[in-house]
Amino acid sequence: MTTFSLEDRPAVEMVKVSKVYPPDVVALQDVSFSIAKEEIVFLTGMSGAGKTSLLKLICCIERPSKGLIEVAGKDLSRLSAKAIQKLRQEIGVAYQDFKLLQQRTVFQNIAVPMEVTYQPQRAIKQRVDELIDMLNLTEKRNKCVNELSRGEQQRVALARAAANRPPLLLADEPTGNLDNSTSKLVLNLFAYLNQKGTTIMIATHDEAIYRDNNHRVLDLSHGHLTPAVAREP
Ligand SMILES: Nc1ncnc2c1ncn2[C@@H]1O[C@H](COP(=O)(O)OP(=O)(O)OP(=O)(O)O)[C@@H](O)[C@H]1O
Numbered sequence: 054m055t056t057f058s059l060e061d062r063p064a065v066e067m068v069k070v071s072k073v074y075p076p077d078v079v080a081l082q083d084v085s086f087s088i089a090k091e092e093i094v095f096l097t098g099m100s101g102a103g104k105t106s107l108l109k110l111i112c113c114i115e116r117p118s119k120g121l122i123e124v125a126g127k128d129l130s131r132l133s134a135k136a137i138q139k140l141r142q143e144i145g146v147a148y149q150d151f152k153l154l155q156q157r158t159v160f161q162n163i164a165v166p167m168e169v170t171y172q173p174q175r176a177i178k179q180r181v182d183e184l185i186d187m188l189n190l191t192e193k194r195n196k197c198v199n200e201l202s203r204g205e206q207q208r209v210a211l212a213r214a215a216a217n218r219p220p221l222l223l224a225d226e227p228t229g230n231l232d233n234s235t236s237k238l239v240l241n242l243f244a245y246l247n248q249k250g251t252t253i254m255i256a257t258h259d260e261a262i263y264r265d266n267n268h269r270v271l272d273l274s275h276g277h278l279t280p281a282v283a284r285e286p
């Protein structure tokens with residue numbers, strides 16, 4: 054049973070959340086929002102606006118200085134270390150700096166979340182190869198990550214985040230190193246995962262990936278969420 058499956062609550066909720074890095078760097082201030090289950094939401098804002106900090110709070114890499122954070126209806130401040138560990142296994146994270154195992158192959162990197170949750174080898178092979186094909190990495194399947202371009206590594210990071218079909222996927226600047234047609238492969242992957250029930254938050258500078266769809270945009274400016282602006286239809 055997953056943490057997410059029991060709850061009919063927002064996937065993510067923040068109420069008046071602030072994050073201060075010691076001694077005095079205010080990364081987020083008074084941030085409140087709610088993300089429904091199975092929504093796709095873009096998180097935008099200039100460099101340094103607080104996007105990565107916000108995603109790190111949701112996946113419990115960082116703790117808030119103030120405020121309430123609920124994920125799948127669970128108040129993160131009340132979870133035991135074990136419950137946090139379980140929750141983190143249910144959140145797929147594609148990090149801005151990838152965090153790949155450089156000496157391992159593409160296949161091995163993408164398989165990691167499935168290995169650590171003891172999925173059967175046959176299921177791992179099928180899922181990893183499906184993601185490799187969707188992201189046009191077939192020729193690189195058995196290459197070591199340290200032989201890949203940045204854009205290829207970025208896609209490996211995304212595939213790894215998606216491997217376990219997480220109920221919540223956080224993608225930090227997922228198209229930062231990609232050309233337009235490769236970005237489309239990534240957007241297709243998001244649409245496919247979302248159809249299967251995954252809630253997705255995408256931090257991005259890349260206007261091209263959010264201007265042509267109707268998904269909600271949360272815009273951060275100097276750690277504050279800017280009031281929602283009506284979007285052109
Ligand atoms: N570990 C840290 N320690 C101290 N300050 C930090 C730390 N991480 C981020 N910051 C600061 O917090 C603020 C927000 O940073 P964050 O990485 O969240 O921005 P961002 O919107 O993701 O930027 P970018 O678009 O460049 O990735 C910045 O002023 C940054 O310097």
Ligand SMILES: [Mg+2]
Pocket residue numbers: 104105106149225
């Ligand atoms: Mg960032």
